[in-house]
Amino acid sequence: MSARKLGREAPVVLKADVAVIGAGAAGLSLAHRLSGHASGARFPSVLVVDAPPGPLRPGPRTWCFWEAGRGRFDAAVRSQWRHLRVRPPAGPVVEGDIAPLRYKMIRSDDFEYLVARDLALSPNVRHLEATVDSVEEVAEGARLQMSPSDGHHRALHARWVFDTRPLGSIPAARTTLLQHFHGWFVRTARPAFDCGTAELMDFRTAQPCEGLSFGYVLPTGPxxxxxEYTEFSPQVLTASGYEAALRRYVEDVLSLGDLEIVATETGLIPMTDAPMPRRIGTSVFRIGAAGGATRPSTGYTFAGLQRQTRAVAAALRQGRRPVPPAAHSLRARTMDSVLLRALDSGRVDGPDLFCRLFARVPAARLLRFLDGRTSLLEDLAVGRHAPVGPMLRTALELPHLPRRPFA
Incomplete structure (x- = not known):
């Protein structure tokens, strides 16, 4: 990241109004929203603390989301689509026009470049490459003990701290599934893709004994x-297991023929109804996936963390206590708990449920539902297309289930 960096001459004890731990999507989004140039406006001093290259810094990854019109980070959008396609294990394909929405894809490298370019011009945002060893509450804020890459230990006193680092373990939950995937960026020898349509769920993959699997295709050219090969299931696969499953999908289902693998990505997203505390101290908060920005039923995170960082930035500029809001409503989280339990218990067939919803609910409305942007009446209208009996039995069972650590 090329934002104004602190060198060896920095003082032993640093100070900032806001400390952001982590320079992923959540941390950089908050820093970007807090950067400013306008005279007369209040822009707090911000220090972004990013882990040095190594195991604590995630590799390149892809974020997808949907929105209407232009967005704040459109300059980093690699591709976008107006049409989505869902394929059942057998039978007719389901396609939908999601206008006025667009399904957008951002690569982390493009996002980091865009934000770094803007923050390099910001007078109030600085960047430090360091490992945060501890965070403790002190008078009027919090103190971070850090080990920078230059070897000189430093401390930072900040009025507010926003921690975006992944949790060390998944909190106790009634249900936890894992969304895990492996993908190839491919270049085929012949035109093989419909550039105007994103293949959101292709259930023609071999289904696992527990959970569900599907293919995912985002074309960026002919x-x-x-x-990608994706599973919602309790356990991850081995590296060879992902490679074999993805190769079968590419060769046997998509029949892509000769191709070049340009890059790869592998990911793991907990889909859980565990509570994710956003406030962990008087002045210390969590945002992003660690702060509950991930939608439990889908694994999408980017839109949720944008809602969080937008609200936090507004509060800081207005001099209010910047407690991050819940990225998803209580009603949405409750519905997610029911769905996760119904899938995990085997009461509902995942491919059948998702295909039924996409076939019977207008695509744009269903995406708004999946993003928690629908009214109660719209939620009920979507819910009537789900298997009512199994979902109702699950909803009645849910309050009596204990929360257990994820094994």
């Missing part, structure tokens, strides 16, 4: 696409 011969280029991101192709």
């Amino acid at each position: 011969r280029e696409a991101l192709v």
